[in-house]
Amino acid sequence: GSTSLRIVGSIHEMPFDAAAVAHRLLALPPMPLAHGAAFTGRPITRIHADDRYVLKSRLDRRFADEATAVAWCRQRLTLERRYAVYHPARTWLAFVAEDGRWQAANLSPRLAPLHLLADQGRLSEAALLQIVRMYYRMAGRFGQRLDEGLSNFGLNADGALFYLDDDFFAWDEHASFVAMIGQWLRAYAGQWLGADAARRLGETIARALHDHMGELDVDIVAEGIRDLYLPASAEASRRALLEGLLAGADERPNASLFGRGPVALLADIHANLPALDAVLAELDRRGIRSILVLGDVVGYGPHPEACIMRLQRRNAVVIRGNHDHYVAHRGESKASMSVSAQAAADWTIQRLTDPMREWLAALPLKLADGPRLAVHGAPVDRSYINAYVYEMTYQRNLDALAALEKKICFHGHSHIQGTYGRRRSQHLPLDERPCQELGRLDAALVNPGSVGQPRNGDPRAQAAIYDPARETVEFLRIPYDLAQTIADMQRFGLPEQLVQRLRQGR
Template identity: 40%
Template sequence: MTEFEPFPGPGVERVEVVGAVVPGEAYAEAVVAELMGKQAPEPLGRGEFFTGRPGTGVVCGDGRVAKVRLDLDLDWDTARRWVRHALDSERALGLHHPAKTWFLARVDGENRIGNVAPLLEPLHQELPVLSGEDQYRLLARLLGVYLEAATGPGKRLDEGLSNFGRDRQGRLFYLDDDTYDWDDFRSLAEALGYWIRLPLGLGTEGLTALGQELGRGILRHFGDPHWLRVLAQRLNRLFVANAEQAERRTALVEGIQSGHPSFRARMAAPEATGSTERTGSDLLAILADVHANRPALEAVLAYLKAEGITRGIVLGDVVGYGPHPQGCIELLRDSGLTLLKGNHDHAAANSQSRKGFSNTAYWVIEWTRGVLGEEAKGWLDGLPCCLEGEDWLALHGAPRDPTFFNGYVYHMTYEANLDELQDRGVPICFHGHTHIQGTYYRTAKGRDGFSGDPGQELREWRHCLVCPGSVGQPRDGKPGAAFALFHPETGELSHRRVDYDVDPVIDEMEGQGFPRPLLDRLRSGR
């Protein structure tokens, strides 16, 4: 750190250089003082060569640009601490120009915080004049830098093209002063949506290739292919203005998911029988949260067989909490039912998945990983996350959750999830995860409510969120294996529950050393 005082220039009373991103590369005090005395900083705006927050001003000269924080009014010592923190963060990030230099200045009686760096052309100015091939290379490099920041320092860069620039050697640097908390690809999806709308020269083939490069980067940095599905889901929810933009989005999404199972599936329509008589084959069984409880699952499957019901959906969480993961996998693989992935299924198949689980739940996840073979874990990992019918949606968690299986539908969130269904034009959503049987609904007049009635006419409501309860671990105070039956033609829903002997399951859990709260919960149904 060096200090320049006084400077015989217009209005500049004092300058202190705190340091550069790479020590030894800092600009001299005289350079800073000359820029600060050149003119008053011009506030940043949108759509210009320099874009950013209005609280920042810029001064340019001799191939350099100084950015000054006009929104901060700090005493000198506090300002110095602020600058040191900013400089330490940028050194840890390692993505800014080595010569970017942070300084303090007193100009016309006011203390200023700022930095000076080489003047680089931002990508939003450079990109439109490049060839499609060069656009691809540059955007691929930007995405690589972006992912490095997300998984190294754990920060989200501002994805705007104006926040990146290249020097004469072609090196890419981050130009913004700010970084943000990682948001699970939400902002990246919005940025990619903007790229789709730009008149780039990539074409659909170039966008597919860019998506493939991004997908490889996500796997390399995050190690979990589920994030490909999350990003694809976020992209598919974005607004596109016309068929051309929709085609470009499809090309990008296909590239991102290249070589990995799709996050969504569709259920085949039942075979026509020619009969008008209602039979079990007309019904869909809706199961959720089996949780490695084989006797409970066997009781439900026996009921379905006796009623002639052959079609159905399992809304995730085949494993977790219970002692029979392999047995339940085998039963369901041979059941003919359509299976979706839950958060416990995902965690059991991916060793890096820890977030969102209590210590008790995670104990069982680790136990499950130890007893399942690689083939079974691969099968769990390959399950789709979302199923779509003609007028309904099925997933494990909540419709507004882009991860598919982590969000909950309950009294604090059901209104927002009904809003999501309304925005997407989906009348019915089947979900699990809460283990509580019942339906949140919205009427045609906009009134919201909850129904735990055993028989329901879903099409009496404009939108509804249906939880069939849990097969293997109910939490509504009613022991037994819960599920539901749905008639797609009429919209009739019937909540069901069958008894089974829970004592052998509890004995086995106790013998395996399962945490006591799980045994108590299974016995009480809470």
């Protein structure tokens, strides 16, 4: 006799007799599963197929009775209709398995899996662009990640792409997507993924991110693609992809900053011009010309335009902070901040010209040079602008630094001057001594302190000088006209809480 079977429903339409097809397929032996074969999957997966249809079940989806199996299938159908990544004829059903339990299964038209098209040299640029759009639509709407392997996607006869896998995964801040792009570049840069196709791929990624994610995500993906290890044969395609992704805005500071003698480290200037001018005067007195700013040029303070212009005139190398990002993108929510900070940032948005906001938007999220990394926030955070380095997180950040194969990370964001370190597996808490030898440490997290909004109880402007030849850092604390900054904050109606923090250095 035939297997007891119950059709639960399809995602959209069922242009075939699902019960008859399912009975026919279940009478066939299961297909072999192997990496690179027509069907791939885990040992718990069973696939029955002919040349037109595929029935897939998993041993972990067996239930004691029909009602439970049907309820599970209905729940799954509701989810899949929302996700809209599967073929519209995909149908869920339940049948009695050989052990007497009810097995949930899905039935779909047979599609051409991309890994086989790739093996045959028939994988098209259009298919990969469809993956990108589907991937970020899923991530942006549902916070879920599709399995990136080509075997998990298939095309119908019209070239439309559908997801084949049953699983979804937790969002991982683009890490798996970047790895997938790396695989494509390694495999196809010498074939059809040349410079022109790579540029189109970059433009498609940018559009998908703009449509479904956020402005910051473009930079996170770009940084990830820059960091990929690729053969020389893929470099031209990588450059073209980045050009498309960033639409010509891929100007990044070069690494020669650390080859020209001592470098001034500034962070968290926060639109405090008297404090910035006091620091710049001290650098002039010492004859130091190279300046690295670790983010947050604006926010909190009353002088955003003047501080930007000072740094531009000095040819400072500047990376982006969370306040810079928020202002550049007129309130992009991925930059986290308090209510009073947001009020000041919203005020800043109105003050700046479009070219100044564009300058902030073009700032890189990090600078990497040999053993050194410079970020605003913390190395554990893929955005580099939101997470903090402090007593509870510094060990994890030192681990992240080691994973990135870096020895020193310059950062800001916490507004606390000093160094966290590791020497011979021993963790060293915050060191606030004025002069320190970084060469004695195996790894170091160095914060020069905040120029314009210190939080260690000392209201003076704070900065540091790093000597790459001697591997030393000197921390500076410089008096400035605090009363002038406070008067300007009050004149512009900035939050009183920010005034009090500035006065107390807290």
